[in-house]
Amino acid sequence: MILPGGTLGVVGGGQLGRMFTAEAQRMGYHVVVLDPDSDAPAGRIADRHLVRPWTDPDALTDMGAACDAITTEFENVPAASLRALAAHAPIRPSAAAVAPTQNRIDEKELLASLGIAVGEWAPVRTARDLDSAWRVVGSGPAVLKTATLGYDGKGQQLIASASELAPAFAALGGKACVLERRLELDREVSVMVARGADGNVVTWPLAGNVHINGILHTSAAPADVPEALSAAARDTATTIITALDYVGVMGVECFVVGGAVLVNEVAPRPHNSGHWTLDACETSQFEQQVRTLAGLPLGTTDAVCAAVMVNLLGDLWQHGPPRWERALAVPGVRLHLYGKTTARPGRKMGHLTALGPTGAEAHRRAMAAWGMLANSDD
Numbered sequence: 183m184i185l186p187g188g189t190l191g192v193v194g195g196g197q198l199g200r201m202f203t204a205e206a207q208r209m210g211y212h213v214v215v216l217d218p219d220s221d222a223p224a225g226r227i228a229d230r231h232l233v234r235p236w237t238d239p240d241a242l243t244d245m246g247a248a249c250d251a252i253t254t255e256f257e258n259v260p261a262a263s264l265r266a267l268a269a270h271a272p273i274r275p276s277a278a279a280v281a282p283t284q285n286r287i288d289e290k291e292l293l294a295s296l297g298i299a300v301g302e303w304a305p306v307r308t309a310r311d312l313d314s315a316w317r318v319v320g321s322g323p324a325v326l327k328t329a330t331l332g333y334d335g336k337g338q339q340l341i342a343s344a345s346e347l348a349p350a351f352a353a354l355g356g357k358a359c360v361l362e363r364r365l366e367l368d369r370e371v372s373v374m375v376a377r378g379a380d381g382n383v384v385t386w387p388l389a390g391n392v393h394i395n396g397i398l399h400t401s402a403a404p405a406d407v408p409e410a411l412s413a414a415a416r417d418t419a420t421t422i423i424t425a426l427d428y429v430g431v432m433g434v435e436c437f438v439v440g441g442a443v444l445v446n447e448v449a450p451r452p453h454n455s456g457h458w459t460l461d462a463c464e465t466s467q468f469e470q471q472v473r474t475l476a477g478l479p480l481g482t483t484d485a486v487c488a489a490v491m492v493n494l495l496g497d498l499w500q501h502g503p504p505r506w507e508r509a510l511a512v513p514g515v516r517l518h519l520y521g522k523t524t525a526r527p528g529r530k531m532g533h534l535t536a537l538g539p540t541g542a543e544a545h546r547r548a549m550a551a552w553g554m555l556a557n558s559d560d
Contacts, residue, residue: 184250184476186210189229191249191271193236193263195222197520197530198452199255201460203228205468211476214248216241223521224255236263246270253430253475257284257450258331274379274475275450279428283450286329286360296425298418299444301437302363305329308356312347315361326350329358338396340364368438370446371405374456375419376431376470378480383423384470385416386463386483389455391435397528400548401455402490403462406541407438414443422448431456431471454493454530461516461535462489488541490548494532494555496525501557508554514538515551 184190190206192199195217203213203224215228218235225231230248234241237260245252251272254264257280264277282292287305294300304315306326316324326347328337339350341361351359370393374386390405391398405412419434422445433453435446456467465473465481473480498504509515519532534551538544 183478184211188212188250188476189214189248190472190475191216191245191252191267192224192228192255193217193245193252193259193267194255195219195224195228195231196255197223197522197532199224200227200520201457201468201518202253202255202452202471205466206472209469209472211472214245216245221523226521236260239266242266243270251475251477253471254280255451275426275428275430275432279426279430280450282426283448284330285358286327286447287358289448290360292425293422293445293448296421298421299442300446301365301439301444304361306351306359306361308358309348309351312351313344316344316347319361319363323364325362325364326354326359327362328354329360336396365437365439365444368441369405369407370435370437371407371411371415371443372401372433372435372453372455373415373419374431374433374453374459374467374483375416375423376467376474376480376483377423377428378474379429379477381424382480383420384480384483385419386456386459386467387485388412388415389458391455395528397495397530398454398493400490400492401458402488402541402545403458404485404488404541411438411441411443418443418445430474431467454533455491457518457533458489458491458535459483460518462487462537487537487539488544489535489537490541490544491533491535492548492552493530494519494534494552495527496529496531497527498555498557499525499531500527503557504555505557506555509534509551512536512547512551512554514544514547
């Protein structure tokens, strides 16, 4: 057990690392961040920022020597780097636990081995697999996704017919992919789940999600779904995190189709759709990440009120700084900015969370505040 006063490390300096760092420091820990970007959001508030590549042997040695335990804020840290760090300090979650989630083919096969439902899919490792994959998935529409990397709609191509498949595969660089049937969704939901080193597992209330152009727009919690569906999603997340012997916080994105829960993707880290927990839960996903890394008891995950989170993208800055004072005049609204200095369309610059006595009121407040941010002549 690593008590306050110890030093925790995080590989990656983005907004997830920043929110982890803030929670760790609030709890009395020192934080070391490894990220090659000198302006990385987490690095700007960390006790120490190693501005070196994730593969730099000297940086890994320095970090391992300085930290009592180390985590990551993104899933694609090179395995060799994690192994090097593990020679010096505990890595949670471990490289072995994260590995199946770094490749969509491996992830789908893992879910199948656990008997967890997913939509129709087929691997496409080379162009020779395209015809057979199309037959497995059936007549379109479908989505072709790179097996590795890709997020917020990147690394994906929509496929309407078989004739579009080969050009789409070429456009994605001819790399290994998965072909997925495009489903008619009742809705999208996600569940955040955490597991301690002692095997104890907790889940947060389910969140209902809305995406625009492949990027999460809003997460509303607790999701307005039947309790049986919520329980099924939480049980599924518990099965996954336990099977991986995973220690840390995980997000499980799900589709609801015909009243059934299908797993879409697994995120081996805190997740955008769990940011509402910072303001509306007894223990946020980031405090829980600190607890799991330090070997502390897991905190309770009950929601104290309804909440709706809205992502704030760089598009809001196109006519000047957003009108924060107007949004913050709405009762129950909390603002979180990530310290990024350059706003670009589609870039996540921050989020706001609206709290309310009911889901409907939280949604009304969130949409009112978000709508007031645009800096225009209106």
